[in-house]
Amino acid sequence: MADKAPSGRILVVDDEASLREVLTIMLQREGYDVETAADGATAQALLRESDFDLIISDIKMPKITGLELLRFVREHAPETMMIMITAFSTSEDAVEAMKLGAFDYITKPFRNDEIRLIVRNALERRALRQENQTLRQELSQRYSFANMVGKSEPMQQVYELISKVAPSKANVLVTGESGTGKELVAKAIHFNSPRRDHPFVPVNCGAIPETLLESELFGHEKGAFTGASGQKAGLFEVANSGTIFLDEIGELPASMQVKLLRVLQEREFRRVGGTKDLPVDVRLIAATNKDLATETKEGRFREDLYYRLNVIHIPLPPLRERSEDIPLLINHFYQSHAGHDVKISDAALRLLLDYPWPGNIRELHNVLERCLVLGSAESIGVDCLPPQVRDAAAGTLLHDLPEDGLDLDAYLAAIERELLLKALERSNNVRTRAAELLKMSFRSIRYRLAKFGLDVDE
Known part of the structure; x- marks a missing residue:
């Protein structure tokens, strides 16, 4: 049984009445809602009044051409997909249409099966874009500091800090007892920052064995150690252009503190077994339930790393x-x-x-x-x-x-x-x-x- 075609509103634009009629009948049989326009000006008027998921337009039309309509759509309805119709497969106009952002083009004479497939693919692409956009909006709302729960004065101070630090590139240290929501704060910072569309990678430093920690963070080359059968990207590499969240940073072994300090200073790292330094662009947010200032004074945490991490400090109040x-x-x-x-x-x-x-x-x-x-x-x-x-x-x-x-x-x-x-x-x-x-x-x-x-x- 064939998959059900995605629903959608389609606008057919062509100065040939017979072609408009053929496309309308075929597309309506597929379950689509179809409207037609005899020229580009009529199409623009319809677009100003209502939304369409897909436009099928001839390139060669009097007054307003298909390419001019495509430019109008890209400016006023950028989410709408466009399929162009051309009389020649080698037409320079078809190539230009693709450059301007058309989803695809169809050459005359065309087969009905070809039209059905391209229309289905275009509407599926639009649906996927909408789904991804909705997901990003939901994630942003879910972790927006404005939607974090709490009206108390300590939480108001947390919200204010998040709103100020989120747009910046500064490293952030979040402190608080276990269960106070440190990762939630880290996500709120990330999803309200310019990096929101890039990865947010959480790492629990206390949950990874010391022998595996360097490989997990920085990756390894093939043959770097027994069992390293291939090259592996580390979590810093995965988080490139985004945010890496190092939870329980106070549990980081001394040897790894040195390597992390180098990454923060030089903005580059080296895979285990590698000889090449790789650049990385990440925002670092660290969290701990320990008093790192005391840990530093007692020699259990590097002072230079502490100051690198503690550019912005966000203390979370306990629930009591x-x-x-x-x-x-x-x-x-x-x-x-x-x-x-x-x-x-x-x-x-x-x-x-x-x-x-x-x-x-x-x-x-x-x-x-x-x-x-x-x-x-x-x-x-x-x-x-x-x-x-x-x-x-x-x-x-x-x-x-x-x-x-x-x-x-x-x-x-x-x-x-x-x-x-x-x-x-x-x-x-x-x-x-x-x-x-x-x-x-x-x-x-x-x-x-x-x-x-x-x-x-x-």
Whole structure:
């Protein structure tokens, strides 16, 4: 069975009515939407009013020629494909049309199968261009700093730094605890820079064995070592004209620090086993959860490399220092995974805000995924939160009152819920026994269990 032809709007331009009629009938049978114009001026008027995916135009026409129409299309509708019709296969006009950007040309007399194939290929090329453009736009929007989640003052400072540094060529050092989103910042810089249409190559320096790291970064020549059966391009070569992101740069061995410094200074590198220096044009963004200044002072990281990397420093705040962003992050997660916002109970929100989040945003996403699977897709309650989040409040029972105060109702609710769970666990979910342990009536424990969504069957 033949593949279905791509859909499209086609404009046929020719001063011969019979040719317009033949092409219209044939193309409509293929499922295309076809309009016609008897001359170039009419075609220009139609193009000003509506869009076409493809134009099939004769080159030789009175008043406005096909070549003049092609120039008009390239200026006013550059995404529209054009196929030119000529009477002679050696016509200089056909060659000129190809130079001006025509997709192809057809010589008279032509075969219907030939027309069908060229039209299909032209529309497939246009569809591919549109798909690539859409993908680039989606990537740019996805990693645009304007779409990163967070309204807190620390994040506003991050956005401002990204907007200032993205258009430049400067090296950037992104620092922050694990899970704070360092690679997301690197991608935001890349996709808002002039290099956005070129590769973004992430490298985890701590995940590649030291014996393979040089070959991975700079490539190798055939026979450079046992098993090197052919030449291989390194990741710096792959990232040429784009951005290379070196994550966990603090794990880079001393021997590789020297080689990386040379690349940054000379803008060239040498493959393992090679004798020729190869030029490279990359923007370097590095990231670490270590204090590189301390690492430098203690001799574990080269001072000259540190200063080369630290041209622009973007520190990312841990989640516990921007807790006001947690509700936004939660809704963003549910919008992405469930397609809607989510309701959060007051008690659950208080626990989420008070939890210190040692794993930062990555840990928050794990907790939310758990709630989405085990709880309701519409709401988040205390019952779907993992023990470490629920127990965090209870762990502060004997501490002093915080300087900025405390939401007593939410705090006591979290403790009450935890004690109810412990009573149920000790009584094997027998509510009458759990009520006895907590010195309350059966009616009272039933009410409290329902309040926290902890109803159990005896």
